[in-house]
Amino acid sequence: MTVQYRFIAPRLDDPRLLQDRRYSMLIDGRSVPAQSGETINRESPAHPGHIVGAIPKGSRADAEAAIAAARKAFDHGPWPKMTGGERARIMRRVADLIEANIEELATIEALEVGKAINQARGEMGFSATLWHYAAGHAQGLEGETHNDMGANTLGLVLREPAGVVGIITPWNFPLLIGSERIPWAIGAGCTVVIKPSEFTSGSTIRLAELAREAGLPDGVLNVVTGYGADVGQIFAEHPDVDMVTFTGSQRVGRIIGAIAGQNIKRVGLELGGKGPQVVFADADLDAAAAKISGGAFHCSGQVCIAGSRLIVHESVADKLLEKVEALAARIVTGDPLDDSSTVGALIHKAHLEKVSGYVAAGKADGAQIYSGGTILGEGGAFYAPTIFTGVKPDMSIAREEIFGPVLASFRFKDPEEAIRLANDTPFGLSACVWSSNLSTALQAIRRIKAGRTWINGMGDGTPQMPIGGYKQSGIGRELGRHGFDEYSELKNVHITLADSLAQ
Secondary structure (H helix, E strand, O other): OOOOOEEEOOOOOOHHHHOOOEOOEEEOOEEEOOOOOOEEEEEOOOOOOOEEEEEEOOOHHHHHHHHHHHHHHHHHOOHHHOOHHHHHHHHHHHHHHHHHOHHHHHHHHHHHHOOOHHHHHHHHHHHHHHHHHHHHHHOOOOOEEEOOOOOOEEEEEEEEEOOEEEEEOOOOOHHHHHHOOHHHHHHOOOEEEEEOOOOOOHHHHHHHHHHHHHOOOOOOEEEOOOOHHHHOOHHHHOOOOOEEEEEOOHHHHHHHHHHHHHOOOEEEEEOOOOOEEEEOOOOOHHHHHHHHHHHHHHHHHOOOOOOOEEEEEOOOHHHHHHHHHHHHHOOEEEOOOOOOOOEOOOOOHHHHHHHHHHHHHHHHOOOEEEEOOOEEOOOOOEEOOEEEEOOOOOOHHHHOOOOOOEEEEEEEOOHHHHHHHHHOOOOOOEEEEEOOOHHHHHHHHHHOOOOEEEEOOOOOOOOOOOEOOOHHHEEOOEOOOHHHHHOEEEEEEEEEOOOOOOO
């Protein structure tokens, strides 16, 4: 179909774009440059030629200094010894400061990530919610007692912090993904060194500065910036880091996991996805279309839980595709600083070329473009929401994570075929099912291999619910009460009592 997509050309004279933003790393409570004095300049993906952030280009020496600070804070500092209530009070102050600085943080992410600022504001607000939730749980973490082991025996299970945690976060949701991990780690009593992406470090640095302002002791949260090979990989190698958690590509996740395994180090991985959206014939098609469009095209499709595969019953496929296409046509792509934009830019020009390459490969493999398939505007990294039909399971657009606004659609005849198509992927991060029959929906979702799922919805999240992947989408769980287990050690204490009471 021919669709005229709405596009807002970026303003190059916006005063927020023209501010000079230079950042420092935060190590042992101090704002410091890289030891080399070098910086990395981040060019806006939406505003070509405009530098929107300069971050220190850290080296292994900088990472070692940050690890040493976290080690000292864990072994000798007050944080692990504080009561849960004391830690919770500081964490709540961090949440309050995030809320007080939403506009600044959202602007940083709109400029560095290229996402629409209204979306960024919502993410900053949810990040504060995550800190509030984790603070509440930090005050009530518990172990176990066993009083049924015999007359002279008592058993205790003590929960203790895992130690120094190295966190590596991706470029698409830097503050949000950091806030899905940092509060759980420090809430358990750990100390942290975090390395954000070199493309989008600004909001993480500001978060650490706000945490310092909130009273977090020196060395509890350290930020080191630069390239992964220089300052990220060391987390998996260094003996003073007790655990490493990585969110990002499957390729890098394998490297981090292999190195951590060689060092017998705890590891958490949240990797790629190729989420199925399964729509049965009895589904509410209007509700499904709205969430399918959002699930596929939100943040220009640069979302690990994106619903990038639409698996729809053949009897309603044409009607549903019309509705999804109509909603996609209403998406406003363009200037991330414009409040009217609903979708901003891809992360950089190289990624734009990658997405374009996948679309070209889909066409060459025989799939048909239902709508979209074009670059928008001139100079920036903007791509139109794109829908493919006639997709076969062996095509690259069906099997590989594109990380762009591309929806591959399939048709099925019966539930068995739908489940087979949904599970025909090495990934297992997310999935959703649409049906007005709750039994159908539940039976389907129970058979789909994914860690984060929805029935008659897509993309909703709360701090209470654990998240993580099946299969090659990762190891471990974040959020909820289970998230604290990732950052805790459980110690068995077997107590033998005297045979009788003392006289």
